[in-house]
Amino acid sequence: MRQILSQREVRADRWRYPEEAGGGPQVHTLAGLTAAVGAATPVGGELGVCLGPTDDVALLAPHIDRLALVVIHFEASGDGRGYTQGQLLRQRHGYQGELRAAGAIRRDHLFLLARCGFDAFDFDSREDPQAALAHLERYSVAYQKAAGTLVRPRQRP
Amino acid sequence: MAAVYQYDEIDRTFVNERVAEFRDQTRRFLAGELSEEEFRPLRLRNGLYIQTHAPMLRVAIPYGLLNTRQLRMLAHIATHYDRGFGHFSTRQNIQFNWPKLEQVPDILAELATVEMHAIQTSGNCIRNVTSDHLAGVAADELEDPRPWCELIRQWSTLHPEFNYLPRKFKIAVTGASADRAASAVHDVGLHLVRGPDGTVGFEVLAGGGLGRMPVIGKVIREWLPQGELLAYLEAILRVYNRYGRRDNIHRARIKVLVKSLGVDEFTRQVDAEYLANRAVAPQVADAAMARLRASFAPPAYQQLADHDPTAGAGAPFVAWYRHNTRAHKVSGYRVVFVSLKKHGEAPGDMSAAQMEALAGLADHYSFGEVRVTHDQNLLLADVPQHALRELHAALAPLGLATPNIGTLTDMICCPGLDFCSLANAGSIGIAKQIHERFDDLDYLYDLGEIQVKMSGCMNACGHHHVGHIGILGVDKRGEEWYQITLGGSATGEVSLGEVIGPAVARHEVAATLARIVELYLERRESEAETFLQAVRRLGIAPFKERAYAADTVAA
Numbered sequence: 001m002r003q004i005l006s007q008r009e010v011r012a013d014r015w016r017y018p019e020e021a022g023g024g025p026q027v028h029t030l031a032g033l034t035a036a037v038g039a040a041t042p043v044g045g046e047l048g049v050c051l052g053p054t055d056d057v058a059l060l061a062p063h064i065d066r067l068a069l070v071v072i073h074f075e076a077s078g079d080g081r082g083y084t085q086g087q088l089l090r091q092r093h094g095y096q097g098e099l100r101a102a103g104a105i106r107r108d109h110l111f112l113l114a115r116c117g118f119d120a121f122d123f124d125s126r127e128d129p130q131a132a133l134a135h136l137e138r139y140s141v142a143y144q145k146a147a148g149t150l151v152r153p154r155q156r157p
Numbered sequence: 158m159a160a161v162y163q164y165d166e167i168d169r170t171f172v173n174e175r176v177a178e179f180r181d182q183t184r185r186f187l188a189g190e191l192s193e194e195e196f197r198p199l200r201l202r203n204g205l206y207i208q209t210h211a212p213m214l215r216v217a218i219p220y221g222l223l224n225t226r227q228l229r230m231l232a233h234i235a236t237h238y239d240r241g242f243g244h245f246s247t248r249q250n251i252q253f254n255w256p257k258l259e260q261v262p263d264i265l266a267e268l269a270t271v272e273m274h275a276i277q278t279s280g281n282c283i284r285n286v287t288s289d290h291l292a293g294v295a296a297d298e299l300e301d302p303r304p305w306c307e308l309i310r311q312w313s314t315l316h317p318e319f320n321y322l323p324r325k326f327k328i329a330v331t332g333a334s335a336d337r338a339a340s341a342v343h344d345v346g347l348h349l350v351r352g353p354d355g356t357v358g359f360e361v362l363a364g365g366g367l368g369r370m371p372v373i374g375k376v377i378r379e380w381l382p383q384g385e386l387l388a389y390l391e392a393i394l395r396v397y398n399r400y401g402r403r404d405n406i407h408r409a410r411i412k413v414l415v416k417s418l419g420v421d422e423f424t425r426q427v428d429a430e431y432l433a434n435r436a437v438a439p440q441v442a443d444a445a446m447a448r449l450r451a452s453f454a455p456p457a458y459q460q461l462a463d464h465d466p467t468a469g470a471g472a473p474f475v476a477w478y479r480h481n482t483r484a485h486k487v488s489g490y491r492v493v494f495v496s497l498k499k500h501g502e503a504p505g506d507m508s509a510a511q512m513e514a515l516a517g518l519a520d521h522y523s524f525g526e527v528r529v530t531h532d533q534n535l536l537l538a539d540v541p542q543h544a545l546r547e548l549h550a551a552l553a554p555l556g557l558a559t560p561n562i563g564t565l566t567d568m569i570c571c572p573g574l575d576f577c578s579l580a581n582a583g584s585i586g587i588a589k590q591i592h593e594r595f596d597d598l599d600y601l602y603d604l605g606e607i608q609v610k611m612s613g614c615m616n617a618c619g620h621h622h623v624g625h626i627g628i629l630g631v632d633k634r635g636e637e638w639y640q641i642t643l644g645g646s647a648t649g650e651v652s653l654g655e656v657i658g659p660a661v662a663r664h665e666v667a668a669t670l671a672r673i674v675e676l677y678l679e680r681r682e683s684e685a686e687t688f689l690q691a692v693r694r695l696g697i698a699p700f701k702e703r704a705y706a707a708d709t710v711a712a
């Protein structure tokens with residue numbers, strides 16, 4: 001089972017990604033989300049969605065309070081669009097659920113992702129999530145305000 | 158005390174943590190835990206390239222300002238980790254061409270002890286902010302741009318959202334009526350200007366740049382209140398980060414986005430983002446700006462009267478005074494250019510011994526501060542006029558007083574084939590050829606102001622598009638050829654040079670330039686008409702005709 005770093009703990013993932021079979025709540029694609037919302041979802045059923053780098057997070061706005069998981073998929077480590085998606089989800093759309101970065105990410109990206117509001121990380125398969133955890137503390141200071149609350153670097157007033 | 162920003166505890170902690178991070182990343186790379194592909198963007202964000210011969214380390218000199226402690230550290234690094242010299246770049250930084258990869262974390266740790274770093278001097282992120290090399294001393298200045306540069310340096314340093322942009326992003330700030338920072342050919346150019354009510358704010362340009370597709374930036378905001386600067390920059394960067402192209406490295410700069418959307422639509426999107434983000438956008442606090450402004454307070458000038466130091470002086474001093482010094486806004490002082498364009502040396506190169514010696518002179522004559530110009534020279538900004546003859550006598554034996562500032566041999570030049578893995582051309586060799594051809598100072602002075610800018614490849618590190626004479630190295634079936642452009646300028650009325658015709662062979666470059674300037678001397682209306690003015694008046698046709706007339710000047 002997939003191990004993720006979530007809220008500073010390494011744990012087994014209980015969600016199923018769009019292509020995956022098996023138990024646990026389903027993560028939908030953006031296209032699949034509308035259908036899932038429209039269907040008679042069981043009361044208390046959890047809603048999750050996975051976005052690619054070109055997907056507009058504003059499309060999630062109507063469902064924002066119902067979403068329990070948003071996965072942003074990083075196709076390449078140099079593709080920084082996900083950082084903006086994270087900031088917008090947290091700051092503009094008031095998203096409160098789990099915000100997970102998945103794909104081509106390693107411990108070297110952890111601090112900035114956390115600053116942009118991500119609180120869960122499904123790393124590249126070569127990364128050790130337990131070893132990566134310490135990198136949330138890589139910087140104790142920062143120059144900018146940002147959406148994230150998982151790390152709280154000191155800043156000038 | 159030099160007017161260089163002093164780190165506080167936050168800045169010091171940050172650079173030390175950055176060094177620790179890069180030390181760990183280098184260790185993991187050498188241990189095989191990070192692939193070359195994964196390590197590359199990490200090392201680039203710490204200024205480290207892998208070049209033709211060895212790694213190249215580009216150290217940030219924020220907006221070109223150094224105190225002498227920092228200059229001495231650069232000399233130390235050149236001596237202990239390199240081959241005894243450094244290369245000042247057109248973006249006011251310094252490059253070391255021979256460091257060892259495993260020693261780079263140590264170099265960065267040494268730099269941190271003098272409040273320096275190499276952060277974001279490369280990579281697809283916000284690069285070192287550049288400015289006017291005459292900031293704070295020019296008479297035509299409305300407001301000192303340096304506090305704003307430092308604000309932008311801090312805001313852009315490891316910005317959580319904008320560290321993985323589609324491509325590199327360069328910002329220049331000026332506060333004077335003459336644009337000495339080439340701001341119109343930056344991704345964003347900021348001009349301190351008075352608004353309708355007389356308050357000073359920013360005119361904002363976007364989408365300028367050189368490289369393969371040279372473009373002059375467009376005004377997207379005529380006047381922005383100062384307190385809104387970071388909020389507006391965030392809006393620009395966010396639109397770019399979301400919508401800039403990532404599928405083709407040559408189409409990824411913001412200029413391509415501005416062009417494809419059209420400037421009106423781009424501006425509309427930036428304005429919409431700016432408004433939508435108001436609730437959380439960063440505001441510039443008055444207290445923060447007051448602290449930054451205090452960092453750049455004027456030095457303790459003496460009360461001195463202006464006088465003419467050329468009275469009774471010898472010809473070498475008079476030539477140096479005329480060409481290598483400029484007016485200062487405070488009476489009794491003069492701005493001194495330290496030429497790094499000596500015949501036989503690569504433009505912008507400086508030895509460790511020269512750095513050490515210049516640091517001593519700067520301590521003695523110019524409040525312990527040295528600046529790097531966009532033209533790859535250094536500058537002592539605050540020299541008392543009564544000390545100029547002594548200073549000249551000290552600079553001359555160091556090889557730092559070549560009286561050629563603003564002349565044809567004050568060329569700017571990228572490192573070219575000698576160091577860079579991208580280059581098609583040995584630009585340093587061409588610089589030597591030009592120096593040999595134009596070794597008569599009186600002839601150079603007669604030609605007046607001519608900016609020659611040379612790039613070894615299409616990436617245009619030598620800014621050839623905006624040279625009065627531009628030279629671009631091109632590869633033709635494995636041979637070096639050189640394309641010549643005329644009429645470019647990055648200052649005043651900004652323009653891009655026009656290609657005069659087919660590229661010329663390597664051994665023909667200086668001779669071709671000689672024919673071009675000969676025509677200028679024949680056709681200028683008077684000595685008051687500069688080369689650039691003559692090119693603009695005459696058009697390139699007569700120059701083109703002369704350039705390829707091989708018999709006019711014996712080659």
